[in-house]
Amino acid sequence: MSETFHAMWRSLRPIGRSAASGGYRRYAWTEADADCRLWFRMQAEARRLDVETDRNGNQWAWLGDPTAGDAVVTGSHLDSVPDGGAFDGPLGVVSAFAALDELRARGAVFKRPLAIVNFGDEEGARFGLACVGSRLTAGRLTKEQAYELRDADGISLPQAMEAAGHDPATIGADPERLAKIGAFVELHVEQGRALDLSGDAVGLASAIWPHGRWRYDFAGEANHAGTTRLVDRRDPMLTYAETVLAARREAELAGAVATFGKIAVEPNGVNAIPSLVRGWLDARAADQGSLDQVIAGVEAAARDYAGRHGIDLAVTRESFTPVVDFSDTLRDELAKILGEKTGEKTPVLGTGAGHDAGILSESIPTAMLFVRNPTGVSHSPAEFAAEDDCVAGVLALADVLEGLACR
């Protein structure tokens, strides 16, 4: 790939990177986020694109008239999970700019407006809700709901926006913007090993598994760890531990995935029985029935354990996304374009990960391209994609954009 492609990665690499973990901490409306946004603006301006930030904090770089309608949009996000990898999000944005460079080198003439987008707060690492930028735009999160979001320090989303210089007063559904978009194609590093197992560099998305987050608050009684008899204890850590193991069992039974990856304990002292253990369950399955089975099974087990140990349990569904079937028409069109170029059939795969493309798929035709992840590792500093595969992704995206916007 061109020097420009490598230069993009070089300039993006240090932003928000933790020296301790080697992973990224690019959280919404932080300094690292501002640096990512500046990077996006500089890339867009270097390519003579018109940059705007929409009411919900998403960045758009336009080639052609945004108001003309039937625009082809590509891009992804630049924020990260705590200690995330280099590719999750950025690969889609870098590839979008690189694909535009490739098309210009081919002398492509655009017949539809083209935009590259950087959606804000996709990972939800700071405020606990994923895809805030696209949810707001699609009307899947109201202004009132967004105003209730708070980070671990108690800072609300509007406060964080304001501190970062973004006016939160006008956030909310933006149907006029969506009405001008004819297709959204998001390229993303695969987060599992399906392409590695099938031996393909690039694939197309079929659907996003239904998935959600449930908060389990186990309330017991704080007490001295050295002097409280076992029979007198109401220790919520025990109930939490049993629930973690129940989640694994239920997921195995249903062929799904379930994870307790985040925990908050009060008072979290070595010699204190906790008063509260708060655990977050992430659960996903290929279909709604399997997911329901997991969720009901875990909660029933947790309530059973809680009842026997004198623990008060509250379960709160913090977010939920039903199954997302991407547009058949757009996927078939992309498969045709790619097939004409390569002579090969592009594999089609589902995924357990949520994406802005999934949020937008109810409003506009969306499709996703996945790039092979040889280890399947994701949301980790060890996340990796081979350069050849990244280049294959850029060329596939360029082909797709050319097929959609230049014919």
Next chain:
Amino acid sequence: MSETFHAMWRSLRPIGRSAASGGYRRYAWTEADADCRLWFRMQAEARRLDVETDRNGNQWAWLGDPTAGDAVVTGSHLDSVPDGGAFDGPLGVVSAFAALDELRARGAVFKRPLAIVNFGDEEGARFGLACVGSRLTAGRLTKEQAYELRDADGISLPQAMEAAGHDPATIGADPERLAKIGAFVELHVEQGRALDLSGDAVGLASAIWPHGRWRYDFAGEANHAGTTRLVDRRDPMLTYAETVLAARREAELAGAVATFGKIAVEPNGVNAIPSLVRGWLDARAADQGSLDQVIAGVEAAARDYAGRHGIDLAVTRESFTPVVDFSDTLRDELAKILGEKTGEKTPVLGTGAGHDAGILSESIPTAMLFVRNPTGVSHSPAEFAAEDDCVAGVLALADVLEGLACR
């Protein structure tokens, strides 16, 4: 009790109190700690006692000549665990001042020097090691070891001392000071329900159970919670959960107590399988054999689980205190003094909690008085002691000090 007694509680109550939990957050070398130290100095000066802070940050209020030798010392600590109660520590300090007031009202003439002490950093809430002030003084913690202690923000103990205006250069063993002390009597709220079950307001300590803290580092592999197949996971939360349950089982088998009350997870994201789960085991038993059985049993179970799940486990003993048998001679003397006053036998009980008195018992004759805790709740905002019992504690302490220092 006198108005002075109530005034002491009123002035101490707001210091370091969390409005959210109602519990105390008085951690070593913080602002709340400085406020507690100022409170101590004001109480001492109001009683015309000579106040000094020793090299290790412990505060002493002297009546009589500190260099004369054979001093009678009483007191406790003012710091707290996270969201601790009002009595654990402060009851011993407040009661010391109140007992002095009582003795002066009785017209007592002191034949031995008397000191009231506020030991620094007893709970170890900030730097993870309990009884730092008394350990340093007794030579049970070296300056080099103390310099290695760090809080959750990476601030070292000497840095924290310096920021609070205490010179850390001269911390370390202080045998000259201990050589001038003839007896140390610590009054403390009971942290179990033994006195409640026996129906007594005040008791004497027999021994402190051997106890320690072990850090369990379970290292797995961070990965995406939605896209990583269960069979591809190395999820340390599962191994942690199994170990928590094993600790409870082993404690039950040995008639001991074992608790996982503190946890740190990386990256601690809702949609990330953790790379690291760090849990702290607090374990205590009436004798060393039972404790060894628990510790060996929990570690064996954890290693078994870790091996089967591809988890790397490191177990580190962070602190350990062998069984502490308080001075028989001093306890018999106290029992005699109290028996002469009340005509009743004072109950003698063991405890699973560590205390500065336990640390000092190897160096000087020490004894402890316990005041009834009607619920047994400790290390919690709900910790409670009835006013009548607190008054009984003050009078018992006054009797003991009179018997030791005024005869």
